[in-house]
Amino acid sequence: MVVASLEPVGVERIRALSVPVIDLSWRRERASKMIVRACEEFGFFKVVNHGVSEDVVSSLEDEAMKFFSLSAREKQQAGPPNPLGYGVRGIGFTGDIGELEYLLLHTNPSFISQKAHSICKSNPSEFCDVVEEYVGAMKELASEILEMVGEGLGLGDKQGLSKFIRDSENDSLLRLNHYTAIQEDEANASKAGSKDSTRNARVGFGEHSDPQIITVLRSNDVPGLQILASSPEGPVWVPVQPDPTAFYVLGGDLLRALTNGRLMSVRHRAMANCRRSRLSMIYFGTPPLHARISPFPETVTPQAPRRYKSFTWAEFKKAMYSLRLGNNRLDLYRLR
Ligand SMILES: C=C1C[C@]23C[C@@]1(O)CC[C@H]2[C@@]12CC[C@H](O)[C@@](C)(C(=O)O1)[C@H]2[C@@H]3C(=O)O
Ligand SMILES: O=C(O)CCC(=O)C(=O)O
Numbered sequence: 001m002v003v004a005s006l007e008p009v010g011v012e013r014i015r016a017l018s019v020p021v022i023d024l025s026w027r028r029e030r031a032s033k034m035i036v037r038a039c040e041e042f043g044f045f046k047v048v049n050h051g052v053s054e055d056v057v058s059s060l061e062d063e064a065m066k067f068f069s070l071s072a073r074e075k076q077q078a079g080p081p082n083p084l085g086y087g088v089r090g091i092g093f094t095g096d097i098g099e100l101e102y103l104l105l106h107t108n109p110s111f112i113s114q115k116a117h118s119i120c121k122s123n124p125s126e127f128c129d130v131v132e133e134y135v136g137a138m139k140e141l142a143s144e145i146l147e148m149v150g151e152g153l154g155l156g157d158k159q160g161l162s163k164f165i166r167d168s169e170n171d172s173l174l175r176l177n178h179y180t181a182i183q184e185d186e187a188n189a190s191k192a193g194s195k196d197s198t199r200n201a202r203v204g205f206g207e208h209s210d211p212q213i214i215t216v217l218r219s220n221d222v223p224g225l226q227i228l229a230s231s232p233e234g235p236v237w238v239p240v241q242p243d244p245t246a247f248y249v250l251g252g253d254l255l256r257a258l259t260n261g262r263l264m265s266v267r268h269r270a271m272a273n274c275r276r277s278r279l280s281m282i283y284f285g286t287p288p289l290h291a292r293i294s295p296f297p298e299t300v301t302p303q304a305p306r307r308y309k310s311f312t313w314a315e316f317k318k319a320m321y322s323l324r325l326g327n328n329r330l331d332l333y334r335l336r
């Protein structure tokens, strides 16, 4: 189980741990069971043989790098983040700072086509096509995984989870994070400063859980992502080996609430210590604003009594923007 309530300070030990790998070419029943097991234990797993075309991925990576290579003045035209748009260092509205720049986009085609004019002046319609293709592939992959979760949990309505993000009014997001390479002298100074390399490490995106139902993350081959996992000696940060051919799936707070706490929302962070720049492309599968989040009846039993009040995504989203990145938002809805 991933420990979610610990303060980020004091959790600096780094551990190697084998991350669960789900091969989507396995027999469906087996894959569904393994997905549920990974979500219960870690709220995190890697997906291979996912069927997403390399072209779709590399086209978005190219567009992202084209954008991040523009001058600061050109990039600022797609900002400031409100919270959508281009941002540098500032995350959210409550003072969180990260060592990164990013583009946060709604996946709604009309938002993308409007924003494309400030992101890719030379060819906005190509940018729209590339983003829409990637988002379409992520929506398909995330929905398929959620259907398998529904099957693995034995829900009466197997599409009960996936239909939230298949809904035409879904509030899903796409985030492109760019962590610039650290300079040679910075790297050497940090190495010389301490025997414990994690102490001086530069945090790119601080510890948090994702608020949505499901996150699908892909990065280039530069390390940085870490998940917080429990161990007999307490919580440990586990570095995730980058694999540009795979996707990493993270359970979000809504998945946790919908399953009455049975499936985890994994706490994670991204470090920015590399001599090469890191690019991550992240899809957040999100329900419509009006969607009501209550636990599936199958997950509430005398042994597992109800843990959270019900709420709408709109209410949760409003609360989350009033909180810091690292706060535990679900605590607001916990039944005592
Ligand atoms: C500080 C914040 C940034 C964030 C909204 C929040 O108030 C708390 C959650 C943050 C997060 C983490 C996951 C995603 O990157 C994100 C887009 C999201 O939905 O919740 C960010 C928010 C953001 O950067 O706007
Ligand atoms: O960039 C990454 O690898 C992780 C960032 C992240 O967790 C997020 O944007 O929510």
Ligand SMILES: [Fe+2]
Residues within 6 Å of the ligand: 208, 209, 210, 268
């Ligand atoms: Fe995240």
